Amino acid sequence: MFEARPINRQNQTIERIWRGVFLAMTLVLVIPVLVILGVLVVRGGPMISWAFLTTEPTNGMTEGGVLPALLGTIALVLVALIASVPVGVAAAVYLSEYAADNWLTRTINLAIINLAGVPSIVHALFGLGAFVLFFQFGTSILAASLTLAVMALPVVIVSTRESLQAVPMAFREACWNMGATRWQTIRTVVLPNSISGILTGVILEVSRTAGETAPIMFTGAAFFLPFLPQSVYDQTMALSLHLFVISTQVPGVPDGLPYGVALVLVGIVLLMNSVSIAFRTWLRGRKKW
Amino acid sequence: MADPAAVQTQAFNLWYGTFQALYDVDITVAAGRITSLIGPSGCGKSTLLRSINRITERLGYVRTTGSIEVYGHPIIGPAVSLVQVRKQIGMVFQRPNPLPLSIRENVLFGWKLHNEGPKATRAQEDEIVEQALRTVLLWDETKDRLAHTATGLSLEQQQKLCIARLLPVKPRLLLMDEPCSALDPKGTEAVEELIWTLRGAYTILLVTHNMAQARRASDDCAFMLMGRLVEHRSTNELFVAPEDPRTGDYIEGRYG
Numbered sequence: 094m095f096e097a098r099p100i101n102r103q104n105q106t107i108e109r110i111w112r113g114v115f116l117a118m119t120l121v122l123v124i125p126v127l128v129i130l131g132v133l134v135v136r137g138g139p140m141i142s143w144a145f146l147t148t149e150p151t152n153g154m155t156e157g158g159v160l161p162a163l164l165g166t167i168a169l170v171l172v173a174l175i176a177s178v179p180v181g182v183a184a185a186v187y188l189s190e191y192a193a194d195n196w197l198t199r200t201i202n203l204a205i206i207n208l209a210g211v212p213s214i215v216h217a218l219f220g221l222g223a224f225v226l227f228f229q230f231g232t233s234i235l236a237a238s239l240t241l242a243v244m245a246l247p248v249v250i251v252s253t254r255e256s257l258q259a260v261p262m263a264f265r266e267a268c269w270n271m272g273a274t275r276w277q278t279i280r281t282v283v284l285p286n287s288i289s290g291i292l293t294g295v296i297l298e299v300s301r302t303a304g305e306t307a308p309i310m311f312t313g314a315a316f317f318l319p320f321l322p323q324s325v326y327d328q329t330m331a332l333s334l335h336l337f338v339i340s341t342q343v344p345g346v347p348d349g350l351p352y353g354v355a356l357v358l359v360g361i362v363l364l365m366n367s368v369s370i371a372f373r374t375w376l377r378g379r380k381k382w
Numbered sequence: 383m384a385d386p387a388a389v390q391t392q393a394f395n396l397w398y399g400t401f402q403a404l405y406d407v408d409i410t411v412a413a414g415r416i417t418s419l420i421g422p423s424g425c426g427k428s429t430l431l432r433s434i435n436r437i438t439e440r441l442g443y444v445r446t447t448g449s450i451e452v453y454g455h456p457i458i459g460p461a462v463s464l465v466q467v468r469k470q471i472g473m474v475f476q477r478p479n480p481l482p483l484s485i486r487e488n489v490l491f492g493w494k495l496h497n498e499g500p501k502a503t504r505a506q507e508d509e510i511v512e513q514a515l516r517t518v519l520l521w522d523e524t525k526d527r528l529a530h531t532a533t534g535l536s537l538e539q540q541q542k543l544c545i546a547r548l549l550p551v552k553p554r555l556l557l558m559d560e561p562c563s564a565l566d567p568k569g570t571e572a573v574e575e576l577i578w579t580l581r582g583a584y585t586i587l588l589v590t591h592n593m594a595q596a597r598r599a600s601d602d603c604a605f606m607l608m609g610r611l612v613e614h615r616s617t618n619e620l621f622v623a624p625e626d627p628r629t630g631d632y633i634e635g636r637y638g
């Protein structure tokens with residue numbers, strides 16, 4: 094009575110095939126990542142030492158450490174964060190909480206999504222024209238960070254807006270119907286319930302800019318600087334450009350060195366991501382509901 | 383009449399875009415009583431209720447003509463503050479919608495929004511919370527977990543909380559849109575009982591599709607059909623001897 098019938102067995106087979114297809118696609122995605130990380134660790138791992146992180150490159154960048162590039166990348170990302178987060182979050186709050194749903198808003202939303210797809214070299218040229226030349230920041234940390242910030246903005250806006258829209262409409266309506274203004278509603282209900290999502294999105298996106306090379310190449314990152322930058326108006330080295338330079342432009346670089354630099358870069362991005370995840374967990378823990 | 387009516391509409395029409403949902407509604411709701419609003423689904427009960435605290439206008443495509451006065455004061459017009467309208471006229475919805483805050487903060491939410499005086503002390507706030515929760519018969523169940531999330535309460539408790547949070551700002555009129563229809567029979571009974579205890583202290587306008595509820599829980603009853611007010615009398619009279627044949631057909635269950 095309960096034995097499998099031919100149709101059941103047939104469906105079973107189809108089920109197994111599809112399961113296999115999806116699993117295979119997942120592996121196609123995961124394996125390269127693991128291989129890359131593996132290669133980096135195996136070949137770059139031996140390079141990593143305290144001295145590597147805390148000394149400057151020497152001997153035509155074929156020896157020594159990565160300190161100026163490491164600090165430069167951190168500075169670039171921090172300034173980009175400070176520049177893009179307030180603007181991006183405020184814009185997303187406006188678009189999600191205030192703007193009426195009309196053709197203008199829809200056009201702006203579409204423009205933002207398209208902006209997120211603009212190649213980074215285009216942002217680089219924009220940054221050069223706008224920040225280096227027009228605003229006369231020169232090639233500097235400030236100009237490079239602002240260029241990174243402009244590049245990160247659309248994604249920050251989109252991810253923030255998604256977090257805001259994940260807050261159920263019923264909460265807003267409950268507030269409005271008690272006579273709360275838009276801002277009171279945003280402050281007391283919408284932001285507290287979306288802040289962890291917003292921050293995660295923002296930090297993930299901005300840490301992604303740590304790896305960008307093109308936007309900072311013309312605007313503030315130097316091939317080689319024998320000293321550390323003193324202010325945001327100075328140029329700086331950066332890990333991504335340093336990696337590009339020693340891999341392609343400098344003769345006689347030992348085999349493991351680029352891998353070591355790459356490992357530091359990946360490490361710092363992972364570190365920032367972990368911080369953002371820890372931060373989110375902490376915020377969630379503080380919520381009493 | 384010395385005492386102005388709680389709600390008085392005159393020739394009130396409402397359009398959603400080109401669709402007219404209310405036709406020339408003239409209704410006078412007596413102060414301090416419970417008035418139920420009945421009628422088949424889609425006849426405009428919610429629309430009328432929502433017009434009275436002006437939620438409908440949030441939809442950009444709504445247009446109205448005619449007037450609505452609450453306790454003798456117009457609620458539509460350039461001199462009217464929407465915030466004051468919403469403060470004096472509390473609204474309860476079909477699905478309980480407590481905020482994702484603690485029970486205590488839910489009760490204090492509206493009060494904090496509208497408080498113009500100095501910030502209350504903890505003790506004053508405790509007092510407000512206790513009084514509101516006692517009024518809605520929720521105090522004994524929640525007094526030991528005021529700091530807990532409101533969304534962890536049962537639907538019945540959530541709905542009572544949604545009523546409780548209106549009370550600290552001392553509204554005079556409570557609008558309830560099918561407040562029991564998401565609840566089980568026991569919850570329905572409990573919330574009905576609560577509504578009955580609020581009678582007198584507040585004017586209550588109660589939309590319901592449950593005729594037994596209208597009969598049990600209201601002093602007056604208004605019957606609407608296809609956007610028009612058909613009949614509005616004391617509940618008893620309306621159910622025993624309806625004047626309009628359409629009312630009779632409806633209460634005898636001839637309109638689905």
Ligand SMILES: Nc1ncnc2c1ncn2[C@@H]1O[C@H](COP(=O)(O)OP(=O)(O)O)[C@@H](O)[C@H]1O
Pocket residue numbers: 398401403421422423424425426427428429430441
């Ligand atoms: N937001 C809206 N947009 C357009 N039409 C609506 C909207 N809300 C309600 N209506 C229409 O208005 C009529 C009355 O609806 P409603 O007031 O919700 O009726 P009831 O509460 O009596 O069931 C219905 O025909 C409904 O389709």
Ligand SMILES: [Mg+2]
Pocket residue numbers: 427428429559
């Ligand atoms: Mg309705």
